[in-house]
Amino acid sequence: MDELIAILKDIHPDVDYETATNLVDGKILDSFDIISLVSEIADKFDVVVSAEYMVPENFNSAKALWELIEKLQDEE
Amino acid sequence: MHNHVLKDLKNTVSKFPDKPAFCGENSVLTFKELDHAIDRIGTFVLSEGIKKSPIVVFMEKSPEEVAAFFGIIRAGSYYVPIDAEMPTVRIHLILENVKSPLLICDDSTFEKASELGFTGKIVKYSEILSSSEIDDAALTAVYNSSIDTDPLYIVFTSGSTGVPKGVVGCHRAVNDYIDQLSEVLGFSSETVFGNQTPLYLDACFKELFPTMRFGATTYFVPKTLFMQPLKLVQYLNEHEINTVCWVVSALTIISTFGTFKTEVPKYLKTIAFGSEVFPLKQFRMWRQALPEATFTNLYGPTEGTGMCCYYRVDRDFEDGEAIPIGRPFDNTEIILLDDENNEVTKENGEQGEICIRGTSLTLGYMNNPEKTSESFTLNPLQKHWPELIYRTGDIGRYNERGELMFVSRKDFQIKHMGHRIELGEIEVNAQMIEGITGAACVYDKVKGKIVLFYSGDKEEADMKVILKDSLPRYMVPNVTKKLDRIPLTSNGKTDRVALSGMI
Numbered sequence: 001m002d003e004l005i006a007i008l009k010d011i012h013p014d015v016d017y018e019t020a021t022n023l024v025d026g027k028i029l030d031s032f033d034i035i036s037l038v039s040e041i042a043d044k045f046d047v048v049v050s051a052e053y054m055v056p057e058n059f060n061s062a063k064a065l066w067e068l069i070e071k072l073q074d075e076e
Numbered sequence: 077m078h079n080h081v082l083k084d085l086k087n088t089v090s091k092f093p094d095k096p097a098f099c100g101e102n103s104v105l106t107f108k109e110l111d112h113a114i115d116r117i118g119t120f121v122l123s124e125g126i127k128k129s130p131i132v133v134f135m136e137k138s139p140e141e142v143a144a145f146f147g148i149i150r151a152g153s154y155y156v157p158i159d160a161e162m163p164t165v166r167i168h169l170i171l172e173n174v175k176s177p178l179l180i181c182d183d184s185t186f187e188k189a190s191e192l193g194f195t196g197k198i199v200k201y202s203e204i205l206s207s208s209e210i211d212d213a214a215l216t217a218v219y220n221s222s223i224d225t226d227p228l229y230i231v232f233t234s235g236s237t238g239v240p241k242g243v244v245g246c247h248r249a250v251n252d253y254i255d256q257l258s259e260v261l262g263f264s265s266e267t268v269f270g271n272q273t274p275l276y277l278d279a280c281f282k283e284l285f286p287t288m289r290f291g292a293t294t295y296f297v298p299k300t301l302f303m304q305p306l307k308l309v310q311y312l313n314e315h316e317i318n319t320v321c322w323v324v325s326a327l328t329i330i331s332t333f334g335t336f337k338t339e340v341p342k343y344l345k346t347i348a349f350g351s352e353v354f355p356l357k358q359f360r361m362w363r364q365a366l367p368e369a370t371f372t373n374l375y376g377p378t379e380g381t382g383m384c385c386y387y388r389v390d391r392d393f394e395d396g397e398a399i400p401i402g403r404p405f406d407n408t409e410i411i412l413l414d415d416e417n418n419e420v421t422k423e424n425g426e427q428g429e430i431c432i433r434g435t436s437l438t439l440g441y442m443n444n445p446e447k448t449s450e451s452f453t454l455n456p457l458q459k460h461w462p463e464l465i466y467r468t469g470d471i472g473r474y475n476e477r478g479e480l481m482f483v484s485r486k487d488f489q490i491k492h493m494g495h496r497i498e499l500g501e502i503e504v505n506a507q508m509i510e511g512i513t514g515a516a517c518v519y520d521k522v523k524g525k526i527v528l529f530y531s532g533d534k535e536e537a538d539m540k541v542i543l544k545d546s547l548p549r550y551m552v553p554n555v556t557k558k559l560d561r562i563p564l565t566s567n568g569k570t571d572r573v574a575l576s577g578m579i
Contacts (some may be wrong), residue, residue: 011554013537014544024303030549031302032493035329036525051306051335059303 001066007040008062017062024056034059041065047072079224081247082149084289085111092265092291098139099295099315105139107291112210113140117147117180119211120204122218124178124197130230130442132156132171132179132196134189137275137296140201142284144180145229145275152218154227156242157276160185165546166240167192170232173242173443180204224248230442231278233378234497234551236488238504242442245278249381252435254285256405260386261319261346261372267292268343270317272302272326273494278378282321282348302326305335312341320344321374323494324352331361340365350374350383351494356393363389375401375482378496379451379466380432384408385480400479401472408434410480411465412472417456422474427483430472431455431465438466490519492526495550499526502553505546506530506539514562516570517553520579527579528553531561555579 008017011033015023023029029037037059038049047069058068093108105113121131131148133155135141141157148155156174158167177196181189189198224247232240257263263286271294273279283294295315301308309330312320320327327349330336347362347369354373363371376383387402404410412420412428420428433455440448455463471483488499499517506515512532520527530539539556557578563571 009537012540014541024300029303031299031329032325032550034303035325035332036554038333049333051330051333051338054304054306054333056300056304 001062003044004041004066004069005062007037007044011037021061023061024059029059041069045069045073047076078219078222079248079251080219080222081228081250081285082114082146082219082288085114085146088288088291095291096293097287097291098142099293100138100140101296101298103139105143110139110143110146110288112208113143113205114146114150115210115212115215116208117144117201117204118150118215118218119209120199120207121148121151121153121178122211122214126151126153126177128226129153129178130156130174130176132158132174132176132194134158134160134179134185135182135201136160136184137299138182139296140182141275144201145284146288148180149228150215150218152222152226154229154244156230159274159276160188161274162276162548163544163546164188164192166232166548169239170242173239174230222247224251225439227439229278231276231378233277234489234495234501235447236498236500238501238508240501241444241447243278243378244439244442245381246439249436249438250281250285252407253281253381253383253405254289256407256436257282257383258286258289260388260405261321261348261370263290263292263319265291267319267346268315268317269294270297270312270315270320271295272297272320272322278382279321279323279351281382302329305330305333306338309335309339309341313339313343316343317341318343319346319348321348321350324349324354325493327362328355328358331358331365336361336365345369346372348372348374350376351496352491354399356395356397356399359393359399373399373401375480377432377466377468377470379438379468380408381436381438384432384434384436385410387479398481400475400477401482402479404432404434404480405436408432408436410472411455411457412474413456413467419457420473422478425473427471427473429486430468430470430480430482432468433463433465437464488517490526492519492524493550495548497526497551502526502528502543502547502551505543508546509534509539509542514559516562516572516575518572518575518579520555525554525579526551527555527557527575529557529559529562529575529578531559534558 089107089111097107133144145155179198227244230242235241269283271283287294371389373387374383375385385401387400411431414428420426455465469486502517503515515530536556563574565571
């Protein structure tokens with residue numbers, strides 16, 4: 001989780017990712033942020049986020065995104 | 077005969093009165109409704125005593141915003157689009173440059189508009205439309221006195237000195253552009269556009285003007301769908317969208333994440349792209365998913381009213397090859413000039429600056445004679461009468477097939493996520509931050525990231541946060557690196573080679 005927060009902080013240093021739950025709905029992350037995020041996640045955690053998982057629910061908070069990464073890691 | 081961009085509108089309205097023209101997330105305007113709104117806004121502008129003036133439009137991306145643009149044109153004035161996405165600092169620079177007497181906003185932007193210190197009148201779109209009075213006689217008189225070198229818009233593009241440049245475009249150039257583009261891409265009343273590009277740039281002309289001319293339909297694809305590739309494709313299918321003119325990065329969002337395995341945008345027949353290099357791996361996925369569709373690479377600067385060259389993909393490419401920018405549209409000439417202003421021919425295979433000659437040239441930069449005369453110059457190949465060309469700053473060459481290829485930039489302009497950015501503009505804004513002693517930007521082409529090197533007493537994370545206040549989101553550096561000092565070459569210039577080695 002800390003590693004994920006570090007990646008997110010690198011995109012927007014001024015966001016408190018421990019508490020934020022509206023990263024997408026609140027327009028904090030835009031589509032290009034999501035794209036670079038997904039490629040960083042692929043590099044760091046060795047998981048591929050495919051199209052069906054790219055929905056706001058999975059990106060609205062660091063926690064939701066971390067759960068997705070764990071789920072994808074389990075599947076492999 | 078009048079060569080006015082609205083010349084086909086009444087004809088389209090009589091053919092397709094109740095057909096949707098523009099469809100947004102929250103509203104739809106049919107051609108009849110659009111026409112009424114345009115005439116109403118035109119009447120309002122004239123009733124304010126405003127003639128041939130820049131009028132600011134600050135609205136949410138919507139069918140109504142298009143009606144505001146066209147309504148201003150109807151009144152013989154020209155629109156200046158600004159957007160909530162732009163930082164306030166940038167909006168101020170634009171307002172200072174154009175000195176407009178009127179700003180049209182909507183409920184979503186009214187508050188921000190009121191805080192801009194705008195010196196003209198601010199009016200809401202809904203207020204204008206609350207009356208239905210239309211002054212046909214006044215509108216007709218304006219139409220009849222218009223000429224096709226009158227301006228109709230000013231859109232702002234990144235400037236290397238830190239101040240954005242306002243490109244002024246006219247009827248004649250837009251009509252010529254839409255003639256050529258429509259022929260190349262085959263637009264008709266059957267065309268259903270899915271628009272991706274923002275309305276505050278020239279990129280949206282590809283949808284706005286043909287929709288009105290042919291009685292086509294444009295859907296404004298909701299921005300949030302560009303992070304949800306599967307839903308994006310479902311949206312295209314739901315609305316049976318058959319034509320897209322998108323930046324490459326918007327297309328690759330679909331192909332990268334394996335979307336085609338689940339759903340294919342099956343109605344798409346015409347795919348035009350540009351502004352960036354299309355990675356071949358992604359491009360092949362698209363062609364494989366849509367073998368019947370046509371793929372066209374478009375190339376052109378804002379100063380040439382939009383696009384000026386095209387290449388319809390007709391063959392496969394080897395790894396490492398680039399997709400050509402092809403050939404100029406009819407009625408446009410491309411000249412390649414070397415450093416001594418000599419013409420580079422197809423035969424000699426050299427490189428040269430891509431220069432544009434023809435009707436599609438815009439009028440120049442608003443209130444900026446220095447920048448205008450630097451780029452809009454006399455044609456050095458023809459000295460018998462004054463003839464302007466636009467020097468793009470792009471370096472090109474012809475390949476062995478005689479197709480034009482993009483090689484590089486002469487300066488520090490980049491294309492990042494489909495946006496044209498002067499790295500100098502980022503540097504100037506970084507240098508203006510208190511405590512910063514030096515700043516230099518380089519573009520990491522491999523990763524597609526803007527890297528800012530700086531020296532001074534700010535933390536790396538803080539730099540991004542501070543720059544968000546003065547730069548549009550797409551210009552904020554992706555990576556900030558603090559150095560003791562910016563490396564210089566032996567003649568005292570920023571050593572970009574050294575910096576590139578540090579990314």
